[in-house]
Amino acid sequence: MTSRRGTSRPRIDWLGSLGDSLREPSDLTRTESAALLIMVAVGFVGHLILSAAQGAGVDDVVFQGILTLCFALPVWRSSIFVGAMLLLTAASVALDAEQEAILALALGCVIVVRCCSAVFQVVYFVAFVGSAVGIRLVLPAQEPASGFVAALVVAVGASIIGLVLRALAARDVQSRRRLLVAEQARGEIAMEERRRIADDLHDVVAHDLTVIAMHARLLGYTTDADERRISQQAIVDSARQALADIRRVVLLVGDTDEGTGRTVYQHGIVAAVADLRDELTAAGYRVTVESTIADETDVDRLVSGTLARIVREAGTNVLKHASGSQTVNIRVSASTTEARVSVWNSLPERPDPIDATRGGYGLVRMGERVLLLGGTFDAAPRDDGWHVEAALPVR
Known part of the structure; x- marks a missing residue:
């Protein structure tokens, strides 16, 4: 059974990372960019085929084609997409294509929420609502209320999708940052440990090597059989112990305290x-x-x-x-x-x-x-x- 306390922290971290992400622009990932370009290409080709089948006018075909191609702009820069969509919405009044422009603005909410900063999001949403309400008030006979409601529904749905994509991207960025920090920390600990290896080896075997050197010098100065036998045995014992200590250091050289990076034998x-x-x-x-x-x-x-x-x-x-x-x-x-x-x-x-x-x-x-x-x-x-x-x- 999972406790309530055990599930609250991940949720708070998730919301916190999403909130931080919304303050700044967020570029599309390679996968998202590729998927967007494919959808724009399919939509553009479908638009041409459908327009030809319906015998649509040249102005409508060109305007709607440009609207469709604008959705590829976020691959390079989302702010350009926002500007282009607002300009096309203003131009739609002269071309009698207000409904298509408002629907495109509604669909564009997914891009704006996913990629733009909070400032651009506010500007875009105000422009969308203002354009939709203005067109509805100025041209009530040409733009039925059902189209206005449909545009709002599409905008809300697109915004939710954009928010989900933004959250997934923020979580991915946070995970990559954590991995990078952890990798850097491991590298720093490894470098510090390498610098200590020489000192650790010296500290462990210094006594035994000193004993070996002392008895080796003694062998050169004494001819007493008992003293020579004692010195020879001391050299053998110290050499054996030094080898054992070196082996232990080699086994433990990468074994550090996870919290401090200190070698396990640094404190007694x-x-x-x-x-x-x-x-x-x-x-x-x-x-x-x-x-x-x-x-x-x-x-x-x-x-x-x-x-x-x-x-x-x-x-x-x-x-x-x-x-x-x-x-x-x-x-x-x-x-x-x-x-x-x-x-x-x-x-x-x-x-x-x-x-x-x-x-x-x-x-x-x-x-x-x-x-x-x-x-x-x-x-x-x-x-x-x-x-x-x-x-x-x-x-």
Whole structure:
């Protein structure tokens, strides 16, 4: 069941984009231009065939043909179309073709509403109504009331069609702008991340490379067998760890925080837990924290950063789906083989129906991230609440 709140925002956005679009001219799309030219061509040929069959006079054939061809002008400029239609309406009085001109003005409402700015729309509609009323008052015998009513009906119908086309065009423009903004944002994040790659690689392996260099120099100065064996083993261990760290950086180099563009290992688990506790407490949640990690250096930097990202994502889900005064339990532990974090939160008795339609993209990303590092991940209902748990191997 879709809630009323869930459907109001798209409608407001749709009306807002349409209102903004009506203030400025809006060019026809390529598809609309092609369709309009085809209809004008078909209408012009049909007019010639029908006029020949009825034996119409040359003046009528030429005037109505020009009226028909004018509908192709919006492909180049809608303001020219408005001017041409108003001039032809004025000329129709001399040619005794007022009814055809008024009908053409009525049909032209679809073009004016679709393409012109609000100023041109007002000018056009005033001219249309004024011309129709004026001709009706000046030439009542020649122009029956039924023709006047028919022109108004056509104008209203054409305006509605133009408004629908304008709304569709505005929505398409808005979608393309959003895609462009999103693409630019992704490009900026990618550029920023590339600039950080070198620093991240240096930060991760600098210690191990320093150890390797130190013991390599020591091998050149000592002949003691035990010292040489210790240095050789230290070089092997540090080289192995450096390779492992580089592999982790490569796996995570494109894995950034969607909200900030920061690498997932930029902040550690201790700071992330403290920040989440303060944030949830300030929001009215009852938070308990159990942690065996007292310092960021107790856990490998990449592991600590990944766990921090998971904690932040889990906290985001709590704020989204567990509104109200709920209970949140955060547990963090580390051993010689693995580091583990779990976040459990109670759920409201009546969840927001909008939550049922929200995707689990964040959970999927967390699971992928943990699997890349050789760990385990689980997110599922547990104990009348929601439980997220991840475990990662450590050095």
